[in-house]
Amino acid sequence: MHVDLLLADAPAPIEVPAERVRAAMDPASVLVVLDDDPTGTQSVAGLPVLTRWEREDLDWAMAQDAPALYVLTNTRSLDQTAAxxxxREIVAVALDAAEARGRRVTFVSRSDSTLRGHFPLETDVLTEAIVARGHAAPHLVVLVPAFPDAGRITVDAVHHWVVDGEATPVGETPFAQDATFGFRSSDLRDWVAEKTGGRIAREAVHSLALTTIRRGPEAVADELRTLPAGTVVAVDVVDEHDMRAVAIALHELDREGLGALLRVGPPYPRAHIGQEVPDVVRPEDLDLRAERGGLVVVGSHVPLTTAQLAALREARPATATIELDARSMIDERREAHLDAQARAVADAIEAGTVIVHTSRELITGADGDASLDIARRVSSGIVELVARVLELAPPRFVIAKGGITSSDVASEALRIRRAQVVGPMLPGIVSLWQPEAGPAVGIPYIVFAGNVGDTDSLAAVVQTLAGDDDPAAG
Known part of the structure; x- marks a missing residue:
């Protein structure tokens, strides 16, 4: 269905300025975003991000006095027990650090805008952990998976993926076939019932529709205020102003003691803290090392990533490209293969930017857990390669494509423990971090989700950072 037809009966958009959200906030509050892969930072700027959660790390992040901070949990790559x-660990440390700083925490479980991830596990566990520390249980669990910048919108509780003006219910997209987190339902009410195994019935999920949201924050607050404790709320969103209207209402309810636990896609935290949509980062905003090329690492296997990789190679035929064979990284050939390819990358990066990608064959196991284990082993191979390259020939920048890939490269290969989110490389998507400590200081790190952008987006980001640094370019 064309998006214009989908929205034909929707109320007219409203305008909600970001400053109105900021005025509604409790200045002592801080949004602690538990991000199940690092791509959640792509919609924000100027905020601290952590890949570790020792007390000293949370103390550092709280000391930035930012309205929000991100803790990279990477739980989308973990099994349920580890997740x-x-x-639980992060809730305990975050509450201790916030109390020491005199701040109040609102927790956000940030996950995938195409509905993949540990739900309801993570919202259930966060609620239990909050209560175990003597705090009141969140009154509502609010679902806002929408990501308008990337074409994910929710209308009449049905979540859609919009490409070239065509809106497809997300349950009919390749993302719903995920080997670990697959699902059938596009209507968020049905999706909650499906994911909870019927524990929460469709009828118990409240749909917060555009008809209410576009009457303004007061109407939203009035509607939410009537809901029973523990209600799951599925929120319609088509644009930034829809999210801001909901944010103001939630701030109002929070002042009344009716707090919310948020399960959201990437842009909602920006709306909740009243941050303006960040400007795109320009090359002149960065201090890029000139002596070597950059490193582009592609691990994601979703069809969009594969198309973006093909477009990148077509746009930059002179750029060195090295393939990591996925099957070789999960058997006895692993060490020899990684050693040879790391040396090849280090040699090539002396002359220009290098593209490293895993073979495009998607290897799956007998079930979801087995498939996740294979994905982790392949991802750990990418990590080992990048770590070796960092020692042999530190690149001018690093781009990591894919959720698990970008998380593991950040925390394990580059050992980025603390960073500042500089801003997006493309409007609303693709996050650039500046590491604050460790061997990657001075190397901009670009977090590029597997399922965002169009076919030419990866090539555009590489061109912005690398220019024409191919040895044969020009």
């Missing part, structure tokens, strides 16, 4: 443990 649960990690969420």
């Amino acid at each position: 649960e443990q990690r969420n």
Whole structure:
């Protein structure tokens, strides 16, 4: 269905200035975003991000006095037991650090805008962990998976993926076939029932529709205020102003003691803190090393990433391209293969930017857990390669494509423990970090989700950072 037809009966958009959201906020509050892969930072700027959650790390992040901070949990790459443990650990440390700083925490479980991830596990665990620390249970669990910048919108509780003006219910897209987190339902009410195994019935999920949202924050607050404790709310969103109207209402309810636990896609935290849509980062905003080329690492296997990789190679035929064979990284050939390819990358990067990608064959296991294990082993191979390249020939910049890939490259290969989110490389998508400590200081790190952008987006980001640094270019 064309998006214009989908929205034909929707109320007219409203304008909600970002400053109105900021005025509604409690200045002592801080949004702690538990990000299940690092791509959640792509919609914000000027905020601290952590890949570790020791007390000293949370103390550092809280000391920035930012309205929000991100903790990279990477739980989308973990099994349920490990994901649960990690969420509990972070809640405990974050609450201690916030109390020491005199701040109040609102927790955000940031996950995929195409509905992949550990739900309801993570919202259940966060609620339990909050209550275990003596705090009141969140009154509402609010679902805002929309990501308008990337074409993900929710209308009448049905979540859509919009490409070239055509809106497809997300349950009919390749993302719904995910080997680990697959699903059938596009209507968020049905999706909650599906994911909870019927524990939460469709009828118990409240749909917060555009008809309410576009009457303004007061109407939203009035509607939400009537809901029973523990209600899951599925939120319609088509644009930034829809999210801001919801944010103001939630701030109002929070002042009344009716707090919310948020399960959201990338842009909602920006709306919740009243941050303007950030400007795109320009090359002149960065201090790029000139002595070597950059490193582009592509691990994601979603069809969009494969198309973007093909477009990048077509746009830059002289750029060195090295393939990591996925099957060789999960058997006895692993060490020899990684050693040879790391040396090849280090040699090539002396002359210009290098593209490293995993073979495009998607290897799956017998079930979701087995498939996740294979994905982790392949991702750990990418990490080992990047770590070796960092020692042999530190690149001018690093771009990591894919959620698990970008998380592991950041925390394990580049050992980025703390960073500042500079801003997006493309409007609303693709995050650039500046590492604050460790061996990657001075190397801009670009986090590029597997499922965002158009076919030419990866090539555009590489061109922005690398220019024509191919040895045969020009």
